Amino acid sequence: MRAFFARHRLLLFFALAYALSWYPWILALAQRRTTGPNPLGPLIAGIIVTAAVYGRAGLREFLGRIVRWRVGFRWYAVAFLGPCLLLLLAVAFTSCFARPTQAISLTTEKMRELPDRFLFTLLFVGLGEEPGWRGFALPLLQAKRSPLMASLILAPVWALWHLPLMGTEFPWQIVPAFLLSICGGTLLLTWLFNGTNGSVLATMLFHATINTIGAGLIFPLFSGGTLVLLWWIYGALCLGAGFCALHFSAKRNAHAVRLVMSAVA
Secondary structure (H helix, E strand, O other): EEEEHHHHHHHHHHHHHHHHHHHHHHHHHHOOOOOOOOOHHHHHHHHHHHHHHHHHHHHHOOOOOOHOOOOOOHHHHHHHHHHHHHHHHHHHHHHHOOOOOOOHHHHHHHHHHHHHHHHHHHHHHHHHHHHHHHHHHHHHOOOOOOHHHHHHHHHHHHHHOOOEOOOOHHHHHHHHHHHHHHHHHHHHHHHHHHHHOOOOOHHHHHHHHHHHHHHHHHHHHHHHHHHHHHHHHHHHOOOOOOHHOOOOOOOOOHHEEEEEEEHHO
C-alpha cells in the first residue's frame, strides 16, 4: 500500500486536498446554499500523504518547513513589502484611468482591522494552503521539472481549488483577472519558496499579506468597471513580476532547489 501511495503521492494529495476542502461547499449546494472551501484542506492532505509515504521522518521534515524562519531579512522584506508594492502599483496605474469609487478616508477605519485580519488569514488561509501547495506539491513537481514548468502545472490546480468562491466572493466579471493573478502568484511563491531553501513560513507570510492588504484595504476602494480594471492590472503585474523573478534567479536558486528536492526524495 505504501508503494502504491508513493507512486501516486501527488495525485493522491490533489484528490484529498480538493475533497477535504470542497466538502462544505458540496454539502451546501445540496441544500441550495453556498459557502467557501475549507482552507485547511491542503494542509491536512499534505499531512496524511506525507505520513503514509514518508513516515515519521518525512512528517518531521514536512512540519519543519512550516516553522523554518531563518531565511534572512531580505526575504522577510519580500514577504511583507512585495505584496504591498504590487498592490500600490496596481492602484497607481488604475488611477491613471479612473479614480477610486469609495472615499479614501474609509481606509483609516479599515487599517485598524488589518492586524486581526492578518492574524486570521495567516493561521487559516496561509497555514491551510501553503504547506500543501508549496510545502508538499511544489517540491515533487520540481523533482523533474524547472521551477517555471512546475509552477505552470501547479497554477491551474490551485486556481480551480478556488471554484467555490467564484461568483460569490469573486464576482464573475472579476474571475478571469483573478485567475491571472493566481498564475502570477504561483510564480512568485515558487521563487520565494526556493529562495528561502523551502521555507513554507515565508510563503504563508506573503500569502497572508497580499490577502489582508488587498481584500481588507485596496480592493474595497473600487467598484464596477474600475474594480475590474484594477484586478486586470494587478494580475498582469503579478504575472510579470513572477516571470522576471524566476528567470533572473534560475541559476542562483538551483542549489536551493536541489536542497528542497533532497528532502522529499
